[in-house]
Amino acid sequence: MRLNKIRRNDRLYVKLLIGITLSIVIAVFICSSIYYFTFARILQNEAFESNLANLQQTGKTVAKMTDSAQTVAFQIYRNSTISKLLYYNNPNPFDTQAAMIDLNNYLVTMPYIHSIYVYNPLSGRYYITSQNGQKGIIPEDQLMDQSITQILDHYKDYQPFTPIPRLISMNEQSEDGTSVYTYLCYDAVGVNQRINSAVIVNISASWINQDLNQQLGGNDQTLYIDDRNSVLNANDLSPVTLSDVDYQAIEHLLQFKESGYRVASFEGAKSLITYTAPDPYNWQYVRITPYSEITKKLSSIRLRTLLIASVVLAVGVFLAWLVSKFLYVPIHKIENQMRALESEKRNSSYTLRQNTMRKLLHIHDFNAEMQAEKLKKMGITFDFMNPYRLAYVRIDQFDLLKQENHKDLLTYKFAIMNIATEICSRQYTVDSIDLDDDSLVMLINTFEDQHEIWEDLELMLKDIQNACMEYIRIGLTIALTPVSKSPRELQAMYKLAKEASNQRFFAGRGAIIEAGPLQSHNKYSFPIGKEKRLIEALAAGKIEEAKALFDTIMQETVGYSYSVAHAAATHISVTLDNMLMEIERNGSIQLCLGTELIIPRIEQYETLEEMTNAFHQFFDLLKSKFVEKRSSKQDDLIRKINEIITSQFDNASLSLNYVADELKMSSYHISRVYRQQTMTTIVDTINAVRIEKSKELLVATELSVTEIAERTGYTNSSYFHRIFKKIIGVTPSEFRKANQGLVK
Numbered sequence: 001m002r003l004n005k006i007r008r009n010d011r012l013y014v015k016l017l018i019g020i021t022l023s024i025v026i027a028v029f030i031c032s033s034i035y036y037f038t039f040a041r042i043l044q045n046e047a048f049e050s051n052l053a054n055l056q057q058t059g060k061t062v063a064k065m066t067d068s069a070q071t072v073a074f075q076i077y078r079n080s081t082i083s084k085l086l087y088y089n090n091p092n093p094f095d096t097q098a099a100m101i102d103l104n105n106y107l108v109t110m111p112y113i114h115s116i117y118v119y120n121p122l123s124g125r126y127y128i129t130s131q132n133g134q135k136g137i138i139p140e141d142q143l144m145d146q147s148i149t150q151i152l153d154h155y156k157d158y159q160p161f162t163p164i165p166r167l168i169s170m171n172e173q174s175e176d177g178t179s180v181y182t183y184l185c186y187d188a189v190g191v192n193q194r195i196n197s198a199v200i201v202n203i204s205a206s207w208i209n210q211d212l213n214q215q216l217g218g219n220d221q222t223l224y225i226d227d228r229n230s231v232l233n234a235n236d237l238s239p240v241t242l243s244d245v246d247y248q249a250i251e252h253l254l255q256f257k258e259s260g261y262r263v264a265s266f267e268g269a270k271s272l273i274t275y276t277a278p279d280p281y282n283w284q285y286v287r288i289t290p291y292s293e294i295t296k297k298l299s300s301i302r303l304r305t306l307l308i309a310s311v312v313l314a315v316g317v318f319l320a321w322l323v324s325k326f327l328y329v330p331i332h333k334i335e336n337q338m339r340a341l342e343s344e345k346r347n348s349s350y351t352l353r354q355n356t357m358r359k360l361l362h363i364h365d366f367n368a369e370m371q372a373e374k375l376k377k378m379g380i381t382f383d384f385m386n387p388y389r390l391a392y393v394r395i396d397q398f399d400l401l402k403q404e405n406h407k408d409l410l411t412y413k414f415a416i417m418n419i420a421t422e423i424c425s426r427q428y429t430v431d432s433i434d435l436d437d438d439s440l441v442m443l444i445n446t447f448e449d450q451h452e453i454w455e456d457l458e459l460m461l462k463d464i465q466n467a468c469m470e471y472i473r474i475g476l477t478i479a480l481t482p483v484s485k486s487p488r489e490l491q492a493m494y495k496l497a498k499e500a501s502n503q504r505f506f507a508g509r510g511a512i513i514e515a516g517p518l519q520s521h522n523k524y525s526f527p528i529g530k531e532k533r534l535i536e537a538l539a540a541g542k543i544e545e546a547k548a549l550f551d552t553i554m555q556e557t558v559g560y561s562y563s564v565a566h567a568a569a570t571h572i573s574v575t576l577d578n579m580l581m582e583i584e585r586n587g588s589i590q591l592c593l594g595t596e597l598i599i600p601r602i603e604q605y606e607t608l609e610e611m612t613n614a615f616h617q618f619f620d621l622l623k624s625k626f627v628e629k630r631s632s633k634q635d636d637l638i639r640k641i642n643e644i645i646t647s648q649f650d651n652a653s654l655s656l657n658y659v660a661d662e663l664k665m666s667s668y669h670i671s672r673v674y675r676q677q678t679m680t681t682i683v684d685t686i687n688a689v690r691i692e693k694s695k696e697l698l699v700a701t702e703l704s705v706t707e708i709a710e711r712t713g714y715t716n717s718s719y720f721h722r723i724f725k726k727i728i729g730v731t732p733s734e735f736r737k738a739n740q741g742l743v744k
Helices: 002-009 012-077 079-085 093-109 147-153 210-215 246-254 296-362 368-377 398-404 409-425 452-472 487-501 526-537 543-557 562-588 608-647 658-664 667-678 682-700 705-711 719-729 733-736
Strands: 113-122 125-130 136-139 163-171 176-184 198-204 222-224 232-234 260-265 269-275 284-290 388-395 431-434 439-445 474-480 512-513
Touching: 012 079, 012 093, 012 113, 012 198, 012 269, 012 296, 079 093, 079 113, 093 125, 093 136, 113 176, 147 163, 147 176, 147 398, 210 260, 222 667, 222 705, 232 269, 232 409, 232 439, 232 682, 246 260, 246 296, 246 409, 260 474, 284 388, 296 431, 296 487, 368 487, 388 398, 388 487, 398 409, 409 431, 409 439, 409 452, 439 487, 452 474, 452 512, 474 487, 526 562, 526 682, 543 608, 608 658, 608 667, 608 682, 658 667, 658 682, 667 682, 682 705, 682 733, 705 719, 705 733, 719 733
Parallel strands: 474 512
Antiparallel strands: 113 125, 113 198, 125 136, 163 176, 176 198, 222 232, 222 284, 260 269, 269 284, 388 439, 388 474, 431 439
């Protein structure tokens, strides 16, 4: 209770820490946001002022160029030489040449002029001087710049000396041309409403826009709307096609008739749109700058702001933590001390309770009233003064669980105890005890007036098994004792439950076993005869017969207690051990018993089926060892026989019995083994070796046939002749004659 009260009090300091931290975070966030938007506004104004100044400068440049073009046009009209081109149908060639030279001088002295046209409608000719493109005296029908003819035909649509933006075609095939501002100057109009003469001055747009181009960013656009409401690209004077939304947005901005800017969407992207007031020609310039270009400069500022804010936040949180920790130190110490005391008390109490209940199971005679009072003081709910049962729980495949989860083994057992206690406590009072290895015991109090049915108890135990399998993937075998009303039967009931749990060997994993004395009508007697036949079958290599005999012996133990099966399996294991040790001791076969060949022991297996499979595998391995060792021994015997024959072929006494005596083995045995392994007899091998040696002597020496017969072990030359002809097909003399050329 005291610890809970202290924990409630420390929430004040937790709230204090959270409050200070949140205040710092909010303050930093608000300041950073204000700085960010302020800097963004400043950069936005800077971009607007820069764009507006640039656009206004471009307008001033256009106005200045207009004055220059007007001056040039007036000078051309006042030039007596050039005026002859304007008013004479067929001027003198010398005058024409002089006039063209004067026109070219204007072009040279004024580099911003792209070209000058002098037009005489009466002669139907254009006198052109140009920086590039068509120049000279050009008839109307050969003029490439056809757009000027349309301007002259509709001159009323244009105000005098108002710049006309257009493209001068360089050739008839290409639509590309040079961007120019055209200034039209004419002095009179005839009765047919056509001009009598005209001077056209074309100012290069690149010259006017050179300042504009220097200010443009990579994604900026500069447009202008002329007095005819045409939207043109200020860079190359090409028409610009806008969507309805973009056109309406620009048209709306230009209605204000004064310079300004607005942040809006243009071509689907957020942009800064800067626009100018109408100039003297009723033109308006518009600059569209993507907002991302403006905020590029803001990136470094934002990074620095975030860095400063992070530092401030880190320092603030650290200071808040220090303050809260300083305030919390006394409470923290008290809480830790209380927690340690509670944990120590809880752990020692649990250990003490477990040890007390374990001792209680092993005490044969005790004072029931005193022990019951002791259990009650320790908080143990089990009361053996009332009717009770014991449930002995065994973990299936415990060795595998121990191998894979050695460190978590106690945790798993604790989880099983909790699950079992929770399920049983719905109907009974339960306490659980953790025993050694794979076992647990549940002490279950029943009630005298409670009528229990085995099916209901079995269903409850099934719930425990299913819950353990579902949540922790562990299978259980449970043995349940009958109800006992005597405290002094506690140890006997424990032994009964433990013995009953061993019946898992027959019932299989996951079984629910009703503990009680096994009813067997016959007393078990170990089948010595079947065991003897089992050993004989193994020695003879009849593995399937041995397996069947082993299965029969073990199946006869079903229906008896586990101790009977344990005794029978142990008897077989000991007999097998003695047989194999005897084989190794006699030296006939080395089986590597205990290393490569290990006899199964019943203690290693939880079920009869599992042990039976292990013995079957052992029998198969034993057979392979027998076959391997016997085959190796027979090969060694054949090798020894062949060595004797090869080394003593000239011995007249060499025979089957002689070889058997040399090897100290029976002639029948070696004859049978030799014939099985080589598909021939020892006598035939002796004769084959002797004949081969005699062939060498017949070819390589001049010894007589009788002498050769004696040297190869034949005492009778006529027998030698008969054997030689039988094997080779000819007599020794005939063989020698046929191979005389080989004698050295």
